[in-house]
Amino acid sequence: MPLSWYPIIVLSPVLALATNCAAHVAVARISGNSGPYRAIVRAAIVGLGVVVALTLIGCRRLALPRHDVVSLIFLNSVAYLALSFDYFSFVNLCLTSLRIRMLREIQGAGGSLAGERLGELYDDRSMTNLRIDRLVSGGHLVLREERLYSHKSFFLAIATFFDWLRWFVMGPKADHQGRGWQRTESNI
Helix, strand or coil: CCCCHHHHHHHHHHHHHHHHHHHCCCCCHHHHCCCCCHHHHHHHHHHHHHHHHHHHHHHHHHCCHHHHHHHHHHHHHHHHHHHHHHHHHHHHHHHHHHHHHHHHHHHHHHCCCCHHHHHHHCHHHHHHHHHHHHHHHHHCCEEECEEEEEEHHHHHHHHHHHHHHHHHHHHHEECCCCCECCCEEHCC
């Protein structure tokens, strides 16, 4: 049975997204800790090349008219870029949530806030206290006799999954959120 190119043309944005994810893992591991954005952009460009190539090859094999080829390349590229942006947003979720929280803090203070005050609100100690308060209020931690105890193991399972995912993407020497934490046998 001959290869039908129509499904490949239709699925090319999804195939390109899969290529984007694989390229992101490869580029991140090769380049080490040179920052997450460079690897994401390079992988997105690889994926864009894949979607254009698959669409172009498929259209040529189906002998489609030039205006259809251009339209399908444009449509598939836009669809891929939308999927790629979703992937970028997923990867960038932690940093984005902190930025949004800071912007809301400024908005809640009447539209302006001194940089020093914002720094005080989001220094290491206050961020830790904020996260602990959220974990306690969400029932994930329980405070008894001035000690914190894990309460819901589901949240810990999710955190472990994301630790594993970070390790998978960035490699075994991956820096944990830029704080110098490295995965070793003693802290696994």
